Amino acid sequence: AQSVAQPEDQVNVAEGNPLTVKCTYSVSGNPYLFWYVQYPNRGLQFLLKYITGDNLVKGSYGFEAEFNKSQTSFHLKKPSALVSDSALYFCAVRHMNRDDKIIFGKGTRLHILP
Amino acid sequence: KAGVTQTPRYLIKTRGQQVTLSCSPISGHRSVSWYQQTPGQGLQFLFEYFSETQRNKGNFPGRFSGRQFSNSRSEMNVSTLELGDSALYLCASSLGGVLEAFFGQGTRLTVV
Numbered sequence: 001a002q003s004v005a006q007p008e009d010q011v012n013v014a015e016g017n018p019l020t021v022k023c024t025y026s027v028s029g030n031p032y033l034f035w036y037v038q039y040p041n042r043g044l045q046f047l048l049k050y051i052t053g054d055n056l057v058k059g060s061y062g063f064e065a066e067f068n069k070s071q072t073s074f075h076l077k078k079p080s081a082l083v084s085d086s087a088l089y090f091c092a093v094r095h096m097n098r099d100d101k102i103i104f105g106k107g108t109r110l111h112i113l114p
Numbered sequence: 115k116a117g118v119t120q121t122p123r124y125l126i127k128t129r130g131q132q133v134t135l136s137c138s139p140i141s142g143h144r145s146v147s148w149y150q151q152t153p154g155q156g157l158q159f160l161f162e163y164f165s166e167t168q169r170n171k172g173n174f175p176g177r178f179s180g181r182q183f184s185n186s187r188s189e190m191n192v193s194t195l196e197l198g199d200s201a202l203y204l205c206a207s208s209l210g211g212v213l214e215a216f217f218g219q220g221t222r223l224t225v226v
Contacts, residue, residue, distance in 0.1 A: 034214055043118070043204055043217035090157060101147065101170040102206075102215060106156030 002027040004093050006105035013081045014113050021076040021108045023091030032094040033074040034102070035065055037087050044090060050074060061085070081112045116140065118218035120205050126224045132193040135221045139186050139207030146188040147215060148180060151202040163188055164210065195225045
């Protein structure tokens, strides 16, 4: 069965510093990987995805993520954090080559400190 | 292009009642998924419909059911409500496959 783990419930980063939100996954075969962000009282917004190809994926709002197959990880990164990046971030996985459901991690709350 | 629309946005129900939530996907999207979001459990997958057929189902009791209509609109029903059913219910639509899902703003259900 496929699963996603986000080991940190909360991450605190000072404004202007680089940020990393961690995600590891478990799926048999090749995965589709996604990152979403949720602002208060809103639905989830798509940030970026990895399907195949270059391991470094660039997405919305200056975010990027690095796919590491050997470590089964897909960490979200941003070189310089903004206070407006403070939100709840979800990693998700879907099994490639099958019309399987998208499974989400429990989420990581990102606090950017001014 | 209109996004995913969920109605109503807020609901208050009493234990034992039933409730129906509605989701209108993005035009052309045939896949609709439902998720329950709670502070302690995160996003829990309920079920996915594709072309009026339930394609996937999560680990929820039979009190939770859904359906999809020929225009891809979907409804989710919860019968015999329990206090623990209080949550944000999110609907997402997609074209399927490699493509990402787009989420509605959710329905906040409170059971008292």
